[in-house]
Amino acid sequence: MIATEAPPTTTMTHAGSVATRMAVVADEVAGPAAADVDARGRFPTETVEALRAEGLLAALVPTASGGGGATLAEVSEGLVALGKRCASSAMVVAMHHIQVACLVRHGSSPLLRDYLRELSEHQYLLASATTEVGTGGDVRSSICALDVADGRFRVEKQAPVISYADDADAVLVTARRTADSPESDQVIVLCRPPGLELEQVGEWNALGFRGTCSTGFVLRATGDADAVLSEPYSDISTRTMLPVAHLLWSSVWLGIATDAVELARRFVQAEARRKPGTMPAASVRLAQTAVVHQQFVDMVHSSLARFAEADADSDRLSSIGFGVGMNALKVSASTLVVDIVRECMLICGLASYRLDSPFSLGRHLRDGMGAALMVNNDRIMANNAQMLLVHRGE
Amino acid sequence: MTVDETIRQVLVEHGRLAVPVESLADDTDLFGAGMTSHASVNVMLALEDAFDLEFPEKMLKKSTFESIGAIRSAVTEMTDG
Structure with a gap:
């Protein structure tokens, strides 16, 4: 896709890790554009162009094919940063990387190998x-x-x-x-x-x-x-599309939750500064919410590690236990994001309910509510219910 | 019933195949013949009931149930073992 506007500039020039560079794009480009993207329901062109200019759309492509050679964990970290600033941008980028991962891991024909190099060179969006x-x-x-x-x-x-x-x-x-x-x-x-x-x-x-x-x-x-990818879609889905999707989506949702917790923390700290020596009313709720947020962080990290471990063992990657676990990640993450945003709204009170306040959590809540619906959690639970009928434990 | 007859009977009842079970060769790909992953779970449960066995974790993969021959190998391995 040819850019119709001048590409946005960032303070970077291909320096730093993939995650760090994604975070800079998040802060300098995606964040400032987020309200307009949301209000107009428009594609986050400037964010994708900035990532393209940094070569970050090929982050998951091996360096031998001209890509960034990044790990899934690095891209996950970058998506958390992007999710904090503009969840729509982060979802677009997550969906793109899921498709790239399928091509990298399963696109074996010479045509598809060549396409990966072309994708890296031109920074195609999938x-x-x-x-x-x-x-x-x-x-x-x-x-x-x-x-x-x-x-x-x-x-x-x-x-x-x-x-x-x-x-x-x-x-x-x-x-x-x-x-x-x-x-x-x-x-x-x-x-x-x-x-x-x-x-x-x-x-x-x-x-x-x-x-x-x-x-x-x-x-x-x-x-x-x-x-046409030569492997059956059922195998590609089990081994790559489903686990990678659940890992990267969860990273985006973690970004939403993380930004909400950061806003809530700033809100409580502002209260504390106004009345030193008095614990702000919401301080214990903030502490409780920080506990849940830590669970979310650790769950995403451990799931990335579980995928990396299973990836080294072909049977494990297609095992029932692994599939059940990756589905559980999606259900947990999509539930936690809304739970956390709701708690943060109680912490910030009406300041979060207003649309014109610096503590507004309206977009976080609206975006977060989509997580359970995009591949409905009930469908995922039905799949897990069936897999558990035959699961033998780890 | 022989082992093969029992497997075919299970496939008739639970495989939800797009083709008649009689038309399947020993090595016909059952997933290619329309067996979904959902159906394969039911096939597996019915096989466990029919042969009074429990597939171990290492056999719980697509390749175990990909053909009548593959299923027979798995069943035979367990009943002989």
């Missing part, structure tokens, strides 16, 4: 089309199917949501392997211009994460059949 009209939100089944002939694929998908599709350089799309395949026999294919046509359906006017521009589309694409 979107994803996994849900489909008619499947009831079950991303593990598809109605649309690939039509492969003469080394070319063709696909048409009715996608109820493709976040930031208009601003993405390519879309990873799930579909049945062939027209004869059952709904569960899915593959994932890289769709990009000029073989990509997107017809927008409806608008995205939501309570939160307004800058993700998660509108529906009819997607029509064609391209080289080598753009």
Whole structure:
């Protein structure tokens, strides 16, 4: 995507760690733009351009392919920083990195290897089309199917949501392997211009994460059949897309919660300064909230470590115990973010309820409420309930 | 019933396959034939009941249930062991 505005400048020049540089973009670009992104429900162009200018959209691509060679933990840390300043920006960037991780770990064809180098060079932004009209939100089944002939694929998908599709350089799309395949026999294919046509359906006017521009589309694409990832989507989902998504989403939500706790702390400290020697009324609640926030921090860190450990052991990565744990992370993180923001609102009182106060937590609450709904926690719990029927323990 | 007949019967009842079970070869990919991960859990539970066994953790992976042959190997390994 070509920038239509002058790229925003930051104080950096490719120096420092991935996480540090993401944090600078968060503070200098994403934060100042956050209110406007939220109010207008627009794509956070300046944030993505700033990350692009810093080479950070290829952070997860190995250095051998021209990328940043960063670990998931580094990107997670950067997303926490971004989530603190603009959760919409952070979600966009998280969704992009999830797709990059799938390509890095499963895109084995020469075409896809070359694409990673191209992505690194041009700092492409990737979107994803996994849900489909008619499947009831079950991303593990598809109605649309690939039509492969003469080394070319063709696909048409009715996608109820493709976040930031208009601003993405390519879309990873799930579909049945062939027209004869059952709904569960899915593959994932890289769709990009000029073989990509997107017809927008409806608008995205939501309570939160307004800058993700998660509108529906009819997607029509064609391209080289080598753009189809060779492994079944079920394997890619289990081993990469699901755990990485839950790790990176949780990092974004941790960012929201962290900013709320920082605001609450400043609020209580301001009270304490006004009446030295008197404990502010909300100080114990702040201490309690800090305990829960610490649980959240530690949960994200330990989950990143669990993924890194399991990644070294193929069987473990696809084990039931690991899947149950990664689902538990998503459910916990999406619940904790709202719990923490709500507590912080009690700490800050009406100052947090007002929209024009420096302690306003309106956007935190609205964004945070989306966490439990994007892949509904009830669906995830139903999956875990079924896996627990056969789980044998660690 | 033989081991194979029992496996096929379980697949008829719980596999929710897109094709008739009679049409499956020993090495036909059951997931390719439409068995979802949800259905595979039910197949596994029914196999445990039918053969009165419990699959150990190391067998709880997709490859154990990917074909009739793979299921027979797993069942045989446990009943012979």
